Amino acid sequence: MFSLKRYFRGAVFATVVLGAAWMAILHVPAISLAADKLDQNDQVADGQPADNSKSVVHLYFSDRENSFLSAEQRTLLHTGDVVEFSKAIIEVLIQGPREGLMRTIPSATTLHSLYVTQDGTAYVDLAATIKDAHPGGAHSEQMTIFSIVNSLILNVPEIDAVKILIDGSESMTLAGHIDLRFPFRANMLLIR
Secondary structure (H helix, E strand, O other): OOOHHHHHHHHHHHHHHHHHHHHHHHHHHHHHHHHHHHHHHHHHHOOOOOOOEEEEEEEEEEOOOOOOEEEEEEEEEEOOOHHHHHHHHHHHHHHOOOOOOEOOOOOOOOEEEEEEOOOOEEEEEEOOHHHHOOOOOHHHHHHHHHHHHHHHHOOOOOOOEEEEEEOOEOOOEOOOOOEOOOOEOOOHHHEO
């Protein structure tokens, strides 16, 4: 005998089973997408953003009288990688100022490498051109060194000191006056 109650129970059961099957099929990609989003969020939390952003930096070049360092504001790409961001700062310093200030690094200088230790010391390895093409003089030497040092330390929070290398080796001086054998800290007294 036909029972309406049994018919509805069977129909409800079939609907629940089929609905669950469809839900499982439809939600697998959604779960996968959610897992992908979670991985991207984890990368952001680890300091490696999924997309690049820009940072405003202050690069220090010499004033017209070569008496002090003055800041020139630039916007640079910042991927979250401290070393790559630091390299970008040095490359722009080498290119020189846009207007009103004087370059502190000879234009033919190239950056060989740069790395940052866990204690916050940046090692900047420059080509010998920085030494060979340098105009000389104690004050010019000081301006070159602290153009590099201040531009890195004052823009990259992870850097506390800067050690300058030439062609991969320690050098006694850059142009005969200032000892390069030890890392430098920022010199705020040179900035105007």
